[in-house]
Amino acid sequence: MTNERTYPTRPYLAVSAAILRDGKVLVVRRARKPALGVYTLPGGGVEIGETLTEAVKREVREETGLEVEPIALAGHREVIANDAEGRAKRHFVILSFACRWLAGEPALNEELDDARWLEPAELSGLTTTEGLAEIIEAAFARLKAPA
Numbered sequence: 001m002t003n004e005r006t007y008p009t010r011p012y013l014a015v016s017a018a019i020l021r022d023g024k025v026l027v028v029r030r031a032r033k034p035a036l037g038v039y040t041l042p043g044g045g046v047e048i049g050e051t052l053t054e055a056v057k058r059e060v061r062e063e064t065g066l067e068v069e070p071i072a073l074a075g076h077r078e079v080i081a082n083d084a085e086g087r088a089k090r091h092f093v094i095l096s097f098a099c100r101w102l103a104g105e106p107a108l109n110e111e112l113d114d115a116r117w118l119e120p121a122e123l124s125g126l127t128t129t130e131g132l133a134e135i136i137e138a139a140f141a142r143l144k145a146p147a
Contacts, residue, residue, distance in 0.1 A: 016043030018139030065107035098139035
């Protein structure tokens with residue numbers, strides 16, 4: 001499936017949410033390529049005319065049904081996937097936000113097949129996106145919540 005995000009002419013801006021609740025963070029498992037079977041944070045692309053915090057709230061609502069309050073930037077990641085010839089097949093800049101859980105229980109959409117509230121130490125047994133533990137650690141620090 002080819003779309004505008006495959007072999008892009010520019011990087012795409014995305015957001016993710018480290019949602020904290022009762023000393024735990026919500027991680028979700030992707031049900032589609034390119035990150036099929038990988039645990040990460042809920043999130044997605046920023047739409048034209050949308051602020052970063054609006055994008056975080058919308059993406060979390062669409063993917064999990066949760067209502068959150070973005071508090072602070074917890075970090076960023078760049079995802080660049082090159083093809084066999086070395087051309088950039090995908091390029092995303094992802095801004096990760098520390099968020100407070102406000103309401104709801106995870107109700108996954110078609111992009112996700114699992115959601116778990118975990119203590120940070122429980123991440124070690126999972127296949128996760130690169131840098132996930134560091135983003136989560138920074139989120140706990142930003143919200144001054146016990147990890």
